[in-house]
Amino acid sequence: MGDLTKHKSDSHAIAQRPDGFFEVSFHAMGTHCILLYDCDNERLANEVALEAVNWVRFFERRYSRFLKDSFVSTVNSLAGVEPVALEEEDRRLLGLCQSLNFITKGLFDPTTLPLSILWDFKRKSPEVPSESKIKEAMKRVGWNRVVLNPDEVFLPHSGMGLDFGGFGKEYAVDRVIEIINSFGVGNAMVNLGGDIHTLGRPKDAANWIIGIENPKEPGRPSFALELSGMAVATSGTYARFFEKEQKRYSHLIDHRTGYPVSSNVFSASVVSSTCLEAGALATCSLLCDRKEGLGLIENYFGAEGCLRTDQSLYWSKGFDQFICKNQ
Known part of the structure; x- marks a missing residue:
């Protein structure tokens, strides 16, 4: 690669390229992630990398439905039981879900988990569910059923479930570009598994x-x-x-x-x-x-x-x- 500077930690690798841009690579959310940005010095570049990667780690821990202690898993496990208190990031993310569901006239819907579990494409030999099981699962799907207010979220029916897997990575891309920009960086590209946000321009x-x-x-x-x-x-x-x-x-x-x-x-x-x-x-x-x-x-x-x-x-x-x- 012809790097001028290299640094590797347990969570990510950072290298300065010949064009002066810093490249950060790491693995998160089941995919390869790349951050490219123009920075005045190596110290600042390392600060940017640490802040961005740490935020992605936080996001994955909080919103993965596959981690039993995540916010999403907590909301899902308490469906039909009780509401769950919201933190600031939760409000922002769920507020965007609300807006996109409205704008797309219901096509965007983060509550389709019962159907995803039923079809289970990760299974070694997937099967087509019976029509009766599909109809039963659909009774527990629908963003309009979610009870959301500024302090808490509640899934009112047992078996309902949130799943941010279809759009969480894209949300994370936007937040990471915000983090990079907050350090005064004007030229950057964030690529999380092919979902990309750009800022400014490359050197050439x-x-x-x-x-x-x-x-x-x-x-x-x-x-x-x-x-x-x-x-x-x-x-x-x-x-x-x-x-x-x-x-x-x-x-x-x-x-x-x-x-x-x-x-x-x-x-x-x-x-x-x-x-x-x-x-x-x-x-x-x-x-x-x-x-x-x-x-x-x-x-x-x-x-x-x-x-x-x-x-x-x-x-x-x-x-x-x-x-x-x-x-």
Whole structure:
């Protein structure tokens, strides 16, 4: 890599690149994470790295449903029993959930855990649940059932559950870019497993160049975007699925039907001012047909997106402004 400076701790590695930018790498939330930022000196660069990585560790501990002592697990275990007190980060995150659920007319919904558990795509040999079990699970799904006030949150029915797995990483991307910027850093890129937020520009270009993977050729971009001060997230149904009786079931479940999505759109990439918005719109667009999904993105102020089918790419009216012309 030709690094000028290297430092490694138990939680992350940091190196200064030839262009002067510092690169921090670590593993969190089940994925590889990269932070790139321009810094005046090594001491400040290390402070930025420590603050950012520590916050991601905090976020994972507090909001993973797989950790029994997390906030999410506590809320879920007390469903139908009693409310759980909120801290400031909880209020911010749940408030954004409320807003996105309203804006997407219910397509964005963090309460789909009963359906995720029922379908269980992590199982070695997934099965298609019976219709009666799906209907029973759907009775415990719906953000409108959540009781939320400034001090506490309550899931009123036993068996309800919150799951931030579908958007938590995108939220974390936005918070990390905020943390980096709070140190006076004006040029940065945060990449948590492909969910990206940019700030300013790299040393050798006017914008950050972000490749969008071709699902048919994993690891190879089909095109690239030029971004500055914007975020991008991609959601797809092509990577995780199972087949039963010659029918394909993707991991993305439509909570309105209780079944995996059946649209011919299998990938969506969205550019927006926040990574959370981009990720939510990308995922929600896959719950719709192509025309409705594209309309959802176009109707969201400041967002542009691209949908992919087997036959073609379809993008919103302003998406081409971000496409890199010099590939």
